Amino acid sequence: DAGVTQSPTHLIKTRGQQVTLRCSPKSGHDTVSWYQQALGQGPQFIFQYYEEEERQRGNFPDRFSGHQFPNYSSELNVNALLLGDSALYLCASSLLTSGVGDTQYFGPGTRLTVL
Amino acid sequence: DAKTTQPPSMDCAEGRAANLPCNHSTISGNEYVYWYRQIHSQGPQYIIHGLKNNETNEMASLIITEDRKSSTLILPHATLRDTAVYYCIVRAISSGSARQLTFGSGTQLTVLP
Numbered sequence: 001d002a003g004v005t006q007s008p009t010h011l012i013k014t015r016g017q018q019v020t021l022r023c024s025p026k027s028g029h030d031t032v033s034w035y036q037q038a039l040g041q042g043p044q045f046i047f048q049y050y051e052e053e054e055r056q057r058g059n060f061p062d063r064f065s066g067h068q069f070p071n072y073s074s075e076l077n078v079n080a081l082l083l084g085d086s087a088l089y090l091c092a093s094s095l096l097t098s099g100v101g102d103t104q105y106f107g108p109g110t111r112l113t114v115l
Numbered sequence: 116d117a118k119t120t121q122p123p124s125m126d127c128a129e130g131r132a133a134n135l136p137c138n139h140s141t142i143s144g145n146e147y148v149y150w151y152r153q154i155h156s157q158g159p160q161y162i163i164h165g166l167k168n169n170e171t172n173e174m175a176s177l178i179i180t181e182d183r184k185s186s187t188l189i190l191p192h193a194t195l196r197d198t199a200v201y202y203c204i205v206r207a208i209s210s211g212s213a214r215q216l217t218f219g220s221g222t223q224l225t226v227l228p
Contacts, residue, residue, distance in 0.1 A: 033215060042218030056215060090158050104216060106158035
């Protein structure tokens with residue numbers, strides 16, 4: 001158990017709706033990264049938050065946005081949902097200030113289905 | 116980050132050692148080799164990482180060739196619970212910035228009874 005928690009576990013939405021996914025990092029971690037994993041593929045990096053700011057971003061449209069709170073927890077928001085947004089959304093936490101070799105630990109994921 | 120190449124699938128008998136290879140011929144001097152695994156529909160699980168020396172922990176051993184162009188993850192006594200997709204990832208580490216993980220297709224390891 002890596003200690004990263006995500007909610008909800010499963011979610012069903014319809015096209016055009018908006019969704020918010022939540023992540024609590026492992027105790028002591030300060031950085032949260034979000035990944036999208038479509039069925040049968042490896043996880044794809046969405047973005048990363050540190051000190052409440054987006055630090056890096058993958059190749060995802062601005063319909064995907066996020067936030068990090070002072071307690072290091074994070075939210076992923078997706079607007080105007082498309083069928084193609086159906087995927088497992090993974091949150092990973094790490095300790096950036098640990099120096100070289102910050103290892104990312106993943107949560108169990110949120111399964112989003114868009115109908 | 117350097118690209119990695121892994122076989123799409125491997126089988127291993129329960130109780131035997133599982134040796135999972137990974138090629139990363141374009142790896143740079145500041146890039147580490149990370150291994151994660153993902154059991155069906157769960158989040159990826161960190162296994163081990165290394166720079167150039169061989170590494171061992173309670174889960175596995177990581178053997179990196181001297182030229183660092185390839186590596187092997189060794190599960191010494193595979194069990195049915197080790198059946199998973201194993202990802203080899205090369206990732207640069209730089210002070211002050213946490214680099215994302217770039218996942219490939221991985222190797223589906225099936226441990227057979």
